[in-house]
Amino acid sequence: xxxxxxxxxxxxxALGPVVPRPPAPELHQPPTDYTYDNSFEGxxxxxxxxxxxxxxxxxxxxxxxxQGGLFAQAVAIETEEALATRTWExxxxxxxxxxxxxxxxxxxxxxxxxxxxxxxxxxxALRAGRDISENYADATVRRCQRLAxxxxxxxxxxxxFVRFEKAQDGLFHASIEPxxxxxxxxxxxxxxxYADQRWLIFDKKRRYGxxxxxxxxxxxxxxxxxxxxRAGEVSATVLDEREPLFKxxxxxxxxxxxxPERRNLKLHQRHMPRRYWKYLSExxxxxxxxxxxxxxRGPNGSLGPTAQ
Numbered sequence: 001x002x003x004x005x006x007x008x009x010x011x012x013x014a015l016g017p018v019v020p021r022p023p024a025p026e027l028h029q030p031p032t033d034y035t036y037d038n039s040f041e042g043x044x045x046x047x048x049x050x051x052x053x054x055x056x057x058x059x060x061x062x063x064x065x066x067q068g069g070l071f072a073q074a075v076a077i078e079t080e081e082a083l084a085t086r087t088w089e090x091x092x093x094x095x096x097x098x099x100x101x102x103x104x105x106x107x108x109x110x111x112x113x114x115x116x117x118x119x120x121x122x123x124x125a126l127r128a129g130r131d132i133s134e135n136y137a138d139a140t141v142r143r144c145q146r147l148a149x150x151x152x153x154x155x156x157x158x159x160x161f162v163r164f165e166k167a168q169d170g171l172f173h174a175s176i177e178p179x180x181x182x183x184x185x186x187x188x189x190x191x192x193x194y195a196d197q198r199w200l201i202f203d204k205k206r207r208y209g210x211x212x213x214x215x216x217x218x219x220x221x222x223x224x225x226x227x228x229x230r231a232g233e234v235s236a237t238v239l240d241e242r243e244p245l246f247k248x249x250x251x252x253x254x255x256x257x258x259x260p261e262r263r264n265l266k267l268h269q270r271h272m273p274r275r276y277w278k279y280l281s282e283x284x285x286x287x288x289x290x291x292x293x294x295x296x297r298g299p300n301g302s303l304g305p306t307a308q
Contacts (some may be wrong), residue, residue, distance in 0.1 A: 109147040
């Protein structure tokens with residue numbers, strides 16, 4: 001069977017002579033302070049305007065939290081979807097998809113310097129004309145790699161430690177408070193794993209969530225007027241009446257499966273850090289012990305009436 005993958009043709013034959021890549025635009029104008037709407041599309045628009053204005057960023061800040069200088073006036077950049085898409089697709093000319101995705105992960109890390117880190121990484125790749133994602137001698141590349149690793153560690157822990165509570169209307173609800181903005185990364189996992197039930201995962205720290213209605217997963221935001229009680233937690237009055245029993249059963253299973261003689265708290269906290277315990281039913285205080293139902297038995301010990 002012949003392979004479907006064909007080797008690339010020599011540059012001097014089928015593809016013609018190699019055309020030199022145009023040099024990267026020189027940012028010869030004085031540095032500028034930029035502001036944007038705190039969206040990833042907005043940041044991509046800023047990157048486009050940087051090279052259009054030929055002015056490197058002195059700072060890139062969200063408009064809602066801008067800290068301007070005494071004399072410099074920040075330039076507000078309006079988000080344009082077309083320019084953001086053009087910039088995002090243009091990055092593939094200088095880096096593979098994995099390296100480009102890393103820039104999005106750096107943005108989700110919410111690091112205070114994430115905007116400048118993304119600009120520096122993209123600018124270095126643009127001027128090098130090749131992939132620089134493995135150039136760990138550079139501090140910017142190392143920092144981006146480190147943030148991406150931390151983000152994915154938090155993503156995997158959220159996928160493992162999220163616990164749902166069932167409401168009276170059949171909705172399964174979970175409240176989380178991760179260190180990084182991981183909701184966009186865990187959406188696919190929960191959509192596939194819980195495709196047969198309606199669920200809502202709400203990020204209390206960032207005031208938005210993911211809602212799955214058995215057909216699609218959407219991003220929702222709760223305003224102050226419509227916010228859930230206690231900063232995103234489900235009120236006990238709207239929980240399914242069986243939810244306390246489910247919690248008790250899970251705690252009982254955990255207690256019986258535990259082997260006290262093999263307890264290793266240090267190893268346990270390494271795999272399940274204490275800050276995640278608030279999401280886990282088995283780590284909550286025991287309100288009462290589980291007792292099995294005492295079924296009535298017949299004189300011969302059977303569960304039903306005495307056989308005749």
